[in-house]
Amino acid sequence: MLRKILSQALVIMLIAALAAGCGGGQPKADVIKLGANLEMTGGNATFGASAANGAKLAIKEVNAKGGVLGKQLTLTVADNKSEAAEAANAMQKLITQDKVVAVIAPIASSSVIAGAQVNQDNKVLAISPTASNPKVTVDPATGKVRDFLFRAAFIDPFQGSVMANFAAKTLKAKTAALYIDNSSDYAKGLGQFFKETFVKSGGKIVAEEAYLQKDTDFKATLTKIKAQNPDVLFVPGYYQEVGMIVKQARELGLNMPIMGGDGWDSAKLPEIAGTQALNNTFFSNHYSPDDNSPAVKAFVEAYKKEYNQIPDAFAALAYDATMMVIEAIKRANSADPVKIKDELAKTKDFQAVSGLITLNATHDPVKSAVIIEMKDGKQTFREKVNP
Amino acid sequence: MRDLTKRDLLSLAACLVIYAAVQGLITLDVIGPFWQLNIVLICINIILAVSLNLINGFTGQFSIGHAGFMAVGAYLSAVMTVKLQLPFPVAIAAGAVAAGVLGFIIGLPTLRLKGDYLAIATLGLGEIIRITILNIPYVGGASGFMGIPRYTNFTWVFLLMVFTVFVIKNFINSSHGRACISVRENEIAAEAMGVDTTKYKVLAFTLGAAFAGVAGALFSHYFYIAHPASFTFMRSFDILTMVVLGGLGSISGSITGAILLTFISAALASYPEWRMVIYSIALIVLMLYRPQGLFGNKELSLKMFSRVTGGGQRGAA
Amino acid sequence: MEFTHQLIQQLINGVSLGSIYALIALGYTMVYGIIRLINFAHGDIYMLGAYVGFFATTTFKMPFLPALIMAMAVAAVVGIVIERAAYRPLRQAPKIAVLITAIGVSLLLEYGGMILVTPQPRTFPAVFPAHTYNIGGIIVNNQQIVILAVSIALMVLLTYIVHRTKTGKAMRAVSFDTDAARLMGIDVDRIISITFAIGSGLAAAAGVLVGIYYNSIDPLMGIMPGLKAFVAAVLGGIGIIPGAMLGGIILGVIEALVSGFISSTFRDAAAFAILIVILLFRPSGLLGKNVREKV
Numbered sequence: 001m002l003r004k005i006l007s008q009a010l011v012i013m014l015i016a017a018l019a020a021g022c023g024g025g026q027p028k029a030d031v032i033k034l035g036a037n038l039e040m041t042g043g044n045a046t047f048g049a050s051a052a053n054g055a056k057l058a059i060k061e062v063n064a065k066g067g068v069l070g071k072q073l074t075l076t077v078a079d080n081k082s083e084a085a086e087a088a089n090a091m092q093k094l095i096t097q098d099k100v101v102a103v104i105a106p107i108a109s110s111s112v113i114a115g116a117q118v119n120q121d122n123k124v125l126a127i128s129p130t131a132s133n134p135k136v137t138v139d140p141a142t143g144k145v146r147d148f149l150f151r152a153a154f155i156d157p158f159q160g161s162v163m164a165n166f167a168a169k170t171l172k173a174k175t176a177a178l179y180i181d182n183s184s185d186y187a188k189g190l191g192q193f194f195k196e197t198f199v200k201s202g203g204k205i206v207a208e209e210a211y212l213q214k215d216t217d218f219k220a221t222l223t224k225i226k227a228q229n230p231d232v233l234f235v236p237g238y239y240q241e242v243g244m245i246v247k248q249a250r251e252l253g254l255n256m257p258i259m260g261g262d263g264w265d266s267a268k269l270p271e272i273a274g275t276q277a278l279n280n281t282f283f284s285n286h287y288s289p290d291d292n293s294p295a296v297k298a299f300v301e302a303y304k305k306e307y308n309q310i311p312d313a314f315a316a317l318a319y320d321a322t323m324m325v326i327e328a329i330k331r332a333n334s335a336d337p338v339k340i341k342d343e344l345a346k347t348k349d350f351q352a353v354s355g356l357i358t359l360n361a362t363h364d365p366v367k368s369a370v371i372i373e374m375k376d377g378k379q380t381f382r383e384k385v386n387p
Numbered sequence: 388m389r390d391l392t393k394r395d396l397l398s399l400a401a402c403l404v405i406y407a408a409v410q411g412l413i414t415l416d417v418i419g420p421f422w423q424l425n426i427v428l429i430c431i432n433i434i435l436a437v438s439l440n441l442i443n444g445f446t447g448q449f450s451i452g453h454a455g456f457m458a459v460g461a462y463l464s465a466v467m468t469v470k471l472q473l474p475f476p477v478a479i480a481a482g483a484v485a486a487g488v489l490g491f492i493i494g495l496p497t498l499r500l501k502g503d504y505l506a507i508a509t510l511g512l513g514e515i516i517r518i519t520i521l522n523i524p525y526v527g528g529a530s531g532f533m534g535i536p537r538y539t540n541f542t543w544v545f546l547l548m549v550f551t552v553f554v555i556k557n558f559i560n561s562s563h564g565r566a567c568i569s570v571r572e573n574e575i576a577a578e579a580m581g582v583d584t585t586k587y588k589v590l591a592f593t594l595g596a597a598f599a600g601v602a603g604a605l606f607s608h609y610f611y612i613a614h615p616a617s618f619t620f621m622r623s624f625d626i627l628t629m630v631v632l633g634g635l636g637s638i639s640g641s642i643t644g645a646i647l648l649t650f651i652s653a654a655l656a657s658y659p660e661w662r663m664v665i666y667s668i669a670l671i672v673l674m675l676y677r678p679q680g681l682f683g684n685k686e687l688s689l690k691m692f693s694r695v696t697g698g699g700q701r702g703a704a
Numbered sequence: 705m706e707f708t709h710q711l712i713q714q715l716i717n718g719v720s721l722g723s724i725y726a727l728i729a730l731g732y733t734m735v736y737g738i739i740r741l742i743n744f745a746h747g748d749i750y751m752l753g754a755y756v757g758f759f760a761t762t763t764f765k766m767p768f769l770p771a772l773i774m775a776m777a778v779a780a781v782v783g784i785v786i787e788r789a790a791y792r793p794l795r796q797a798p799k800i801a802v803l804i805t806a807i808g809v810s811l812l813l814e815y816g817g818m819i820l821v822t823p824q825p826r827t828f829p830a831v832f833p834a835h836t837y838n839i840g841g842i843i844v845n846n847q848q849i850v851i852l853a854v855s856i857a858l859m860v861l862l863t864y865i866v867h868r869t870k871t872g873k874a875m876r877a878v879s880f881d882t883d884a885a886r887l888m889g890i891d892v893d894r895i896i897s898i899t900f901a902i903g904s905g906l907a908a909a910a911g912v913l914v915g916i917y918y919n920s921i922d923p924l925m926g927i928m929p930g931l932k933a934f935v936a937a938v939l940g941g942i943g944i945i946p947g948a949m950l951g952g953i954i955l956g957v958i959e960a961l962v963s964g965f966i967s968s969t970f971r972d973a974a975a976f977a978i979l980i981v982i983l984l985f986r987p988s989g990l991l992g993k994n995v996r997e998k999v
Contacts, residue, residue, distance in 0.1 A: 038659075040659035040660060040662075041659070041662065041663050041815060041818075042616075042621075043616065043924070045818060045823045045924065046823040046824060046825065046922060048823075049818075049822065049823045049824070050824075076657070077659050078656055078657070078659060079656065079659030079662055082616060083614070083616050083617050084531055084610060084612045084614035084616065084617055085606065085609075085610040085612070085614070085617050088424070088610045088611070088612075089421075089424055089425070089428070089653075089656075090656065092420050092421045092424050093421045093653075093656050093657075095420075096419050096420040096421045097419065097421045098657075109530065110530055110531040110533070110612060110614050110616075113531075113533055113611070113612060114531075114610050114611055114612040114614070116611075117537065117611055118420075122420075133530065135533060139534075140533065140534055141534045182521065182522075182528075182529050182969055183521075183529055183615075183616070184529065185529055185530035185531075188528065188529055188530060189530075209963075209967075209968045210967075210968055210969045211968060212972070214924065214925070214927070214928055215928075216914070216918045216920075216925075216929075217717075217720075217721045217724075217918075217959075219717040219720070219721075219960070220714055220717045220718065220721075220959065220960035220961075220962075220963035220964045220968070220971075221963045221964070221968040223710060223713045223714055223717060223964055224710070224963065224964045224965070224968075227706065227710050240825045240920055240922070243919070243920060244918055244919070244920055247919060251834070251836050251843065251845055252713075252843050253838070253843060268824070268825055268827065268920075271827035271919075272825070272827050272919050272920045273919075274919075309822075309824065443800075449800070496984055497980065497983075497984070499984065499987070500983055500984075500987055501987070503736075503740070503742055503938075503942070504938060504983055504987060504988070506742070507742075507934060507935060507938050507979070507983075508979070508980050508983055510931075511935070511976030511977075511979055511980055512976070512980065514972060514973070514976055515973045515976050515977060518969070518970065518972055518973040519973060521969070522969050522970065620931075624807050627800075627804070628804055628807065631800050631801060631803075631804045632804070635798070635800065660818075660819060661819070662815075663811055663814070663815035664812060664815045664816050664819065666811065667808045667809070667810075667811035667812040667815065667816075668808070668812060670804065670805070670807070670808035670811070671790055671805050671808040671809060671812070674794065674797075674801050674802075674804050674805045674808065675790070675793050675794065675805070678794050678797030678798060678801035678802075679797070679798060679801070680801075
């Protein structure tokens with residue numbers, strides 16, 4: 001035991017020595033360091049990689065134009081393995097080891113929340129591109145806003161109710177079935193608020209089913225839903241599974257409108273589902289490619305040139321989140337983390353790819369949503385909903 | 388007996404010195420928050436690896452469902468502190484007991500299985516536990532259990548790690564432990580010699596599960612959140628890897644394995660794209676060169692460095 | 705009437721899903737049968753096969769059949785290389801060390817693949833388009849039929865190879881007693897290589913077919929099907945070729961029935977629970993022989 005403990009002591013000493021060595025690094029004066037705490041491996045790696053691309057593109061563009069405050073920007077990416085605990089770990093590393101001045105936070109709400117205390121304790125802000133759970137920016141225990149937490153995406157209640165109203169009023173649906181991605185709190189939140197609003201406006205939920213990310217066969221559940229014969233099917237989830245669900249639903253003869261949220265937005269969706277199957281589907285999004293906004297066009301062009309892919313919502317929102325931080329640094333005229341935070345909270349009418357962003361008191365973006373209808377594989381503008 | 392006590396006392400003194408040293412470095416801010424976090428993680432992983440080693444290494448029962456028991460400890464302790472407002476030590480104890488009881492209930496029927504069949508059954512059980520938690524809205528379901536206070540600190544994890552190592556070490560050196568080892572060496576022979584093999588298999592399994600519960604409780608009260616994605620079979624594999632890397636049937640091996648792998652993982656954090664590739668290659672290479680693990684089934688001892696000491700009775704624990 | 709209707713549809717869904725599990729499980733069970741190794745990398749070979757098939761049909765514009773053969777060939781070579789490099793040096797090592805190596809290989813394929821082909825999902829071009837048949841409200845798709853037919857054909861072919869050919873005889877001998885087989889002049893290493901080649905080729909075939917059927921492939925696609933296929937193989941009796949088929953179909957049908965009539969959220973839990981219950985009553989699987997242990 002003694003010897004074991006001694007050997008253990010040796011190793012811990014080694015680690016301590018290393019920590020001392022690593023901990024002392026001073027940030028270089030001529031660069032401003034940003035961090036990204038993203039899902040580079042694990043179940044959400046697809047989304048994390050897109051987001052990292054979006055953030056890198058933003059940094060590259062700003063650097064090409066001379067950077068901010070006369071300094072170049074750098075982006076340090078840390079992997080959170082798609083796990084909440086690892087997200088806290090990665091956040092700790094970015095802030096205390098790499099000494100970044102602001103962090104692009106994880107995709108998943110749970111991972112952002114796990115790292116939130118690290119941000120609060122160290123007074124370095126985190127802005128999540130996509131985390132949509134209200135608890136990300138508001139501490140549920142105290143009901144207070146977490147001053148160092150921000151997001152660039154819609155919150156669940158807004159998007160869920162937009163789609164529920166669309167189903168009840170525009171599509172005149174009386175009954176709806178929910179088919180929710182059970183491994184994502186984003187999808188669950190959307191489903192919950194869709195349900196609340198839909199029931200309030202007189203509709204009835206006839207089936208509530210769930211799947212898990214990386215599932216590939218949905219026919220059993222879809223057969224069950226078919227027996228209930230709902231007027232609409234609401235599938236809040238991400239495009240990979242959604243594509244397969246739409247494809248399999250149409251094969252099984254579920255011809256009702258299928259609806260979803262911004263997780264649907266991807267050029268891959270028509271490829272996976274098939275353009276025919278996607279007719280009569282609707283989803284809410286931040287922007288429509290139809291709206292010809294120069295910001296959208298420029299972004300899509302630049303992204304395609306850089307990565308030879310069409311950007312999805314993750315890339316767009318990460319790009320926006322990064323740009324919002326850079327804008328805040330500009331306005332603060334300082335790379336001091338607290339000053340950046342103060343300026344970011346004041347973001348107003350910021351022209352982002354995903355629309356005109358104003359942050360409200362709870363650090364949630366107030367922006368209008370558009371409802372997109374898929375027609376022969378093309379996204380077409382259906383209607384615009386203001387908050 | 389007196390000899391054992393004396394050695395235990397010495398070890399305790401050594402632990403105290405290490406504790407004081409690390410705590411001192413933390414207080415003096417020599418160890419930054421990032422490495423603090425990883426030291427905590429190392430201690431939690433040591434608890435997990437040593438407790439799994441009791442099942443896999445010493446009793447020879449191939450279990451890969453450890454993450455499930457960890458999840459039970461993590462969630463139940465969080466319910467205790469958050470929903471019932473009970474103190475942290477009670478929550479840890481409750482987490483340990485719940486995981487232990489579950490281990491007993493699960494172990495009793497499944498430990499009749501052998502080898503790979505037991506492996507796949509325990510893997511399945513771990514997943515069943517996780518999926519069940521995923522479907523309980525009371526503990527947050529897929530969003531995870533949020534708002535857990537951070538009660539875990541270095542003192543807690545270190546204390547409980549030392550406690551775990553002591554209990555398991557002494558268990559193995561007791562007559563019960565020898566019975567467990569006899570099950571590993573040859574189950575039929577053990578049974579013929581009058582060892583109640585079922586009893587000892589279940590006993591080891593229960594004890595291992597209970598300590599996994601402790602690790603879970605420490606885990607969730609350090610990271611503010613208990614999330615189903617933290618307890619997939621990949622985590623069970625991670626723990627198993629630590630055990631095998633260190634050497635099945637070697638406690639010092641498990642400790643080294645846990646430290647080494649946590650350390651590699653933390654050190655690679657700056658290369659996110661390549662992290663898992665480097666990690667997997669390191670794993671393969673280490674296994675190719677040391678298939679019996681770093682320590683085999685030997686305990687690390689000063690004899691490895693010099694022959695000055697004459698401890699005796701060590702080695703083939 | 706409504707219920708029977710739904711039941712029949714669910715059974716069809718289940719058999720179709722099960723035939724995919726069976727397809728992957730066939731290779732799994734062969735490899736296990738011969739070296740008693742849970743080859744965790746098998747699911748990732750399945751992924752590899754899907755990607756080779758994808759690049760063969762898109763980049764090299766190959767038609768379906770040559771692409772399938774190419775995927776199987778590449779996977780077979782990779783399987784042999786993996787066995788040589790990572791498993792063969794550990795032939796005498798404890799089994800659990802090989803298992804950890806297999807986990808390492810699996811992670812390497814997944815994350816190495818992620819760097820090579822990016823984590824973005826890919827979609828297959830329409831190499832053989834889907835037709836849906838509606839028979840009295842029961843819906844079947846031609847791809848489902850193809851997958852089921854291919855897995856049955858492969859099962860028959862494998863059974864033939866193992867029981868009627870000289871190589872198959874050698875495989876059985878190695879599986880029964882490696883040392884005795886070596887003494888009888890069988891080149892054990894060669895037989896194991898052949899087994900890995902066949903097993904990996906089968907996984908690749910499954911990968912291509914499933915890639916076309918679901919129309920989406922990504923570097924992590926092999927994890928869950930790999931695990932499920934192993935469950936299927938154990939369920940049927942690991943090492944037994946018809947067992948893999950039976951186990952796969954049973955697993956698929958259970959999953960479909962649980963999703964269809966109980967709750968989709970408990971689907972995976974139910975699949976594992978049934979596995980455990982079956983193992984408790986038949987510890988060596990449904991078709992496995994209960995071997996008495998010798999003292």
